[in-house]
Amino acid sequence: MLFKVEMKVNIPHDLPAEVVDEIKATEKAYSQDLQQQGKWRHLWRVAGSYSNVSIFDVADNTELQELISALPLFPYMDISVTPLCRHPSSISSDDS
Numbered sequence: 001m002l003f004k005v006e007m008k009v010n011i012p013h014d015l016p017a018e019v020v021d022e023i024k025a026t027e028k029a030y031s032q033d034l035q036q037q038g039k040w041r042h043l044w045r046v047a048g049s050y051s052n053v054s055i056f057d058v059a060d061n062t063e064l065q066e067l068i069s070a071l072p073l074f075p076y077m078d079i080s081v082t083p084l085c086r087h088p089s090s091i092s093s094d095d096s
C-alpha cells in the first residue's frame, strides 16, 4: 500500500545542539535503511521549509504506524498521512 506522508519538523530551541545532531544522524541512517529496503520510496524536501513529503510502500496501516512512530524525530514532528491508489490514467508501472 502506498501512502503520502508529510512531516513538518519542530525541534525545540532549548534542545542541546549535540542532542539534535545525534537525533538527526540517527534519523538519516534509519530513513536510508528504509529507502534501501524499498519501504520509503521517495523523500523530498519541501522548498523553503523544514518539512518533507515522502512516499511509503508498506503492507498496511499498522506497518506504516510502526515505521513512522519509530522515527527518531517522531516526537518533534507534525505528521499527516494520505492513502494513495493507482490513477487510471497513470502510465507508471510501479505505482500500484
Ligand SMILES: O=C(O)CC1=CCC(=O)O1
Pocket (backbone or CB within 6 Å): 007, 009, 027, 028, 029, 031, 050, 051, 052, 073
Ligand atoms: O529533515 C527531515 O525532513 C526529517 C527527516 C526525515 C528523514 C530524514 O532523514 O530526515
